[in-house]
Amino acid sequence: MEALMRIEGVSVHFPVRKGLLQRQVAAVRAVENVTLELRKGEALGLVGESGCGKTTLARTVLRLVEPTEGAIWFDGQNITDLKGKGLAPYRRRVAAIFQDPFSSLNPRMTSGQILTEVLKVHKYPGDVTARVQELLSLCGLAPRFADLFPHEMSGGQRQRVGIARALALDPEIIVCDEAVSALDVSIQAQIINLLEELRTKFGLTYLFIGHDLSVVRHLCDRVAVMYLGRVMETADSEEIFANPRHPYTRALIDAIPTPDPEGERGREHVALGGEIPSPLNPPSGCVFHTRCPLAMERCRQEVPVLERLTRDHAAACFALDAEA
Ligand SMILES: Nc1ncnc2c1ncn2[C@@H]1O[C@H](COP(=O)(O)OP(=O)(O)O)[C@@H](O)[C@H]1O
Ligand SMILES: [Mg+2]
Numbered sequence: 001m002e003a004l005m006r007i008e009g010v011s012v013h014f015p016v017r018k019g020l021l022q023r024q025v026a027a028v029r030a031v032e033n034v035t036l037e038l039r040k041g042e043a044l045g046l047v048g049e050s051g052c053g054k055t056t057l058a059r060t061v062l063r064l065v066e067p068t069e070g071a072i073w074f075d076g077q078n079i080t081d082l083k084g085k086g087l088a089p090y091r092r093r094v095a096a097i098f099q100d101p102f103s104s105l106n107p108r109m110t111s112g113q114i115l116t117e118v119l120k121v122h123k124y125p126g127d128v129t130a131r132v133q134e135l136l137s138l139c140g141l142a143p144r145f146a147d148l149f150p151h152e153m154s155g156g157q158r159q160r161v162g163i164a165r166a167l168a169l170d171p172e173i174i175v176c177d178e179a180v181s182a183l184d185v186s187i188q189a190q191i192i193n194l195l196e197e198l199r200t201k202f203g204l205t206y207l208f209i210g211h212d213l214s215v216v217r218h219l220c221d222r223v224a225v226m227y228l229g230r231v232m233e234t235a236d237s238e239e240i241f242a243n244p245r246h247p248y249t250r251a252l253i254d255a256i257p258t259p260d261p262e263g264e265r266g267r268e269h270v271a272l273g274g275e276i277p278s279p280l281n282p283p284s285g286c287v288f289h290t291r292c293p294l295a296m297e298r299c300r301q302e303v304p305v306l307e308r309l310t311r312d313h314a315a316a317c318f319a320l321d322a323e324a
Helices: 054-061 084-093 111-121 128-138 143-147 155-167 185-202 213-219 237-242 247-254 261-266 297-301 319-323
Strands: 003-018 023-039 043-047 069-074 094-097 173-177 205-209 222-227 230-236 307-310 313-315
Touching: 003 054, 003 205, 023 043, 023 054, 023 069, 023 205, 023 222, 023 230, 043 054, 043 213, 054 173, 054 205, 084 094, 094 155, 111 128, 111 143, 111 155, 128 143, 128 155, 155 185, 185 205, 185 213, 205 213, 213 237, 222 237, 222 247, 230 237, 230 247, 237 247
Parallel strands: 043 205, 043 222, 094 173, 173 205
Antiparallel strands: 003 023, 003 069, 222 230, 230 313, 307 313
């Protein structure tokens, strides 16, 4: 599969300023030298504990945050320096769905008005009213939902409006940042099914961010695991669950509760000791070494790069050499 988007060596550092002169005294290293490909038609899952930089990376891809270093390529074009009008085609082709539709949907507008606004801003060439009805129906909402305000709907229905808004301009990529994380499990399943259905119907490509690995496993073809701003491992979904190679990925997978209490008892947990270090002052060498059960001296000194293990599996870890 060809790459539709390429994130190339992207770092995002947020300056921390102090004092009267607002001098920069430090930086939050939210994303550090991330390289990732999003292939046409795939769903790529991005996982990792809270604070590891997933949302920042998503917002960088959406051109809502400027990368400190690196570039984003989309369909052969470097979109990192596009500005104003130059960005409009990109904004049509890459859409987003966020976690909390309550904060991303205007509370004073009905769903019909919300959808109409997006279509008008981007000068939708067809019949706007018909398109609004079509979008609602595509997302499993009856026509009467056009007249409802966000607070008159359930969480699942609001997220359907969020999806309808993302779909409005026929995008190629949808970035889903914790799109189902706030919903009840049964509603989550319905929204995941809808996302799957839409993906098949329109050949969409997803960058799907979630901290719930079981949800990601269900929806995504490939998974990238992030820790403290860096990508630690990437592989096919099946492969990463069957054969996780990075100690951090293993710990994440071990932490998924199993529905079977008997099995749960017999399972060996590789507990992750301690807290995630602060991105203000990340550990030297491999950022995971302070919590890693396999850490060696080398891990404190050198930064491991993502190394290809098989055709579609890569991990950044020195312990893998020792293992091989
Ligand atoms: N605008 C910002 N200014 C300063 N720090 C930020 C900003 N946005 C995010 N951060 C910090 O960057 C790190 C990564 O955050 P985020 O991308 O939201 O992680 P995630 O989505 O994985 O939970 C966190 O330490 C967060 O506090
Ligand atoms: Mg986030």
